[in-house]
Amino acid sequence: MSIPHTLLGLLESGPRHGYNLKRAFDEKFGHDRPLHYGQVYSTMSRLLKNGLVEVDGIEAGAGPERKRYAITEAGVTDVQRWLATPEKPEPYLQSTLYTKVLLALLTHRDASEILDTQRSEHLRMMRILTDRKRKGDLADQLICDHALLHLEADLRWLELTAARLGKLAETVTR
């Protein structure tokens, strides 16, 4: 899961304060691992440096947490590119994929497009593995089967998610 992209995506719906950003992240994505404030600030400063966000305003008071961030044009493009790029099919991908889907829904992008793209990538990988399996010896077959079964599980998840996108969108945007 890419925290910078996630935070960027969260900013797409409107400028936010740092603490606000953390709370939104924790609420939507960080169920098991809440972000540290420090993580937010360091990420933000890196994004500032790369020109993907800008400081929209500073609230009166003390402390760095009073800065309000807004996403830049370049930032939007970056989020778009990230969402459109399929993840390399590998184990335990779901959290990233889930983040992507959620983010797409939050930013009113076409989430099914993301799932389909990912699905193609998975199947491409499966084809390669299937091919290798058919040409290889038993050891190859067993190794490939292991990978194939994991990919298949991912693909099933993709399918299930695709089938439930409507419901998910309802709960997320509520």
Add this chain to the structure above:
Amino acid sequence: MTPAGSLLVAHDLYKAYGPTNALDGAEFSIHPGEVVAIMGPSGSGKSTLLHCLAGIVTPDSGSILYNGHEMETMNDSQRSALRRSQFGFVFQFGQLVPELTCVENVALPLRLNGTSRKEAERTALAWMERLEVDDLKGKRPGEVSGGQGQRVAVARALVTGPRVLFADEPTGALDSLNGERVMGLLADAARSANTAVVLVTHETRVAAYSDREIVVRDGKSRDMERAV
């Protein structure tokens, strides 16, 4: 829209069964020798798409071109003849005639085309060897296992040297090991005979034997290669 060199192309297919739209503007194309998987949730219209492509079902509207011929202008017997000579079929189960022996089952399409019994059964046996079921020739379908039966069915589908093989959930009733064996033999045999395969399946590991994937949802098709 029509990719050059396509063997079988369908454009803008609509088909309704009662109030439900089984196909709602579906597209399809396949090249000679290509293996294309049609995937999608149950009830999405993938079997209907296959039936339309094979000329078993006539779509309400849309066009299907096989080798440059408009399918909708053919009458029923012409389409039957086309299926006999150019197409092969494998279904999930229940397709072998229970009274005939395996080799007679495999020889059946040839005999329907008028080949003599002896010759038909000789050719049939050659295909059964390729699918590693030649030892079952004298058995009846009731006496062989599911995987063996499906391989006999694949041999039967390929025995006429079809240009397109339609496979509707060919491994649907098999466990994964047997399913993959059937699928591997099917894909190998089809590729070596330059037979295109239209493969309807809901199993991704079976679909992984294809060259390309099309997903059908709510009667609409989506070509996954072009989507990337």
Add this chain to the structure above:
Amino acid sequence: MSTRPSTAVAPPGVPSKLDAPEDSRHDAPMLRQWSRELAMGVKFAFSGGREGWVRVLLTGVGVGLGVALLLLATAVPNAMQARSDREYARMGPQFGSEPAKSDNTVLVANVDTEFRGSEIRGRELEPEGLRAPLPPGGRKFPAPGEMLVSPALKELLAAEGSALLRERLPDRVTGTIGESGLIGSAELAFYAGGQNLAEYDTGSNVRRFATFQEDQAPSKEMDPVLLLLVLTVFIVLLMPVGVFIAAAVRFGGERRDRRLAALRLVGADGRMTRRIAAGEALSGAVLGLLFGTGFFLIGRQIAGYVQLFGISLFPSYLNPTPPLALLVVVAVPAAAVVVTLLALRGVIIEPLGVVRTARPARRRLWWRLLLPLGGLGLLAPMIGKGTENGHFNEYMVTGGVVLLLVGITALLPWVVEAVVARLNPGPVSWQLAVRRLQLSSGTAARSVNGITVAVAGAIALHMLFAGVQSDYTKSPGQDHSPARLNASVPKNVSLADARRKLAGTRGVRHAVALSDGTIGVSKREPETSMRLTVGDCAALREVAKLPSCREGEAFVLQGRGGSVAPELAESGRRLSIDPTYEGSEEGTKTVWTVPRGIKQVTPRMDPTGWERTGFLITTKALPAAAVSSLSGQIYLTLDPSVPEGHEIVRNAAAQIHPLVNITTYESSQRSNSYDSIQRGLSVGAACVLALIGASLLVAQLEQLRERKKLLSALVAFGTRRRTLCLSVLWQTAIPVALGLALAAALGLTLGAVLLKMADTTVAVGWTNVLTMTGAGAVVVLAVTALSIPPLLKLMRPDGLRTE
């Protein structure tokens, strides 16, 4: 689908095994368990969604058709009785002396006629007093010029093409004859008002009655050959019905086996499944009884509108005989259970499916041959008993015939198996059919059994009829040219006038008038009497070769072999022309003297095909007083090119006098008993074949439905519809052809044996064999034709859809 039974079955199944050892108080619980299992079967029969309903309906309809036919059979004796009761109630006393004229008598003249081959019963009525009895079905005597008609005749009179009939029966219709006066709904009958009938009250055509009720007919012991026929007819007709019911109970058998397997899976043991199956069959049979009663009641109403082979009935005639009906009600469900249990005998129902005892033992021939041979053995001792007034042992006849026919059902599976195993696959359609038959020849044979039994029985019966008929048929030997009629003229109508009028009728080519009478020594010695034929020379030439003839001459005919009672023909002998022998009570005795030198002449075939005997006298040689003692006949030859010549002649005759009676010589006149038996057989055979056709169709459709998926798959890879239709045809035609061959063989054997028993020459009526086998073949074609539309429907790709 096995979830529902699981809760219900598991408890009784498991504990029953556990507490088996200490099971000494098992009687009542076992009974309860049995009834519970039967009830469960009943429940399964009716629950099970649309599929289940269709199956139970099929069984119900099938059994119902059989039951209806059985009930009909039990009603036939009653119907026949009712018909004859009605007939006796209106015919008037036939024996004994006529009552004297009084105010409670009525004169009845028989004025029957025929219109386009249909017989019309006609009576002229003339009440002789206020207390004259009314005939059944009439409320008031029709006045002269009026008539009462039966509803069927009313309809016929009103019909467009019946102008000739209206001309013949011109009286005004003033009412209809009620049901009590008719023996069938389609009977054509009328009562017309008569006038001066007393003038004719000397012949048999006019009679005086004080009542229309004939005393009960003298109960006759049935002729042994007739009894043989009746027994065989009933066996032959009812056996296929039994076979049919057995087949109907098995409808949907494969699906039931699967369901029973599912029950085994949740813990039912083998015996329990059998009882559940029995319960299921029982409910089908009981439903069949209900349906059957319904069909019977409907059929009874329909029977009122149907006329078959000249017989029509009123619905009220068809009342089942109570004991027989009770037998049907008990036997059908019992048979259903027995058949089901027998069918399950070769089947082992395992929890995971149904196993037919691996490869059923090859069918053995010996015990199958034993049945027909046993049948022959029972019949053999009775060969030749038909004459010599011997009587047949009814039980042996029935047993023998039943064994022979059951032998067919036992032999057929063996024959089908043996032949089909040797058939080589030819074209695809043939291969599909042959292979299917090889795999399950028993099913095929079972479905054909009914047809085979029916055809074999019918062949045997027809043979028996054809053989026996010659004995029981008056063979008039008439010239069978269709254009000959015979008009008998009542005594007080001038024969010469009648002849002249008829000769002048359009379409009549030739009319010869001859009078017949008897001549003898005295009234008390009828055995020394001779026949007397009177006519002009031209007419006499029709019956004898006359070298010469003058009016006033008389001749004596050489009898067969010249042996005429010669003593009567002595010249100068005085003989009396006595009308007594012609049937009326009193008459004037006229004396006629045999002329000197009377010529002997050789007879020739008269117009009705007889060679006459006795005296030929020219009209002038006859004493005038004798004329009234003779009955007049006019022999007519018609011009075949005139359409409806018969009807025109009948009209002309009716105009001369209603009592002029026209007879045609077209068909031989069979004995009435034989007629009704043969009619019954034809009606029954038609019903049975239709019934069996229905069962074949149901079985065929069921099989097709079970193969829906396969059919769709075959069509998908391009199988021609024609190929599949042909294979369906072969699949029925092969076993039926074998069945018919066997039926012909055994039918001819049975027929030959029955003829031997009746002591009649054995002759094979190949036309009958062909007709019956042809009828069987027609049934096959009809079944195939009727199963083609559903087959085409099943071949649609819908079957491929996995829902």
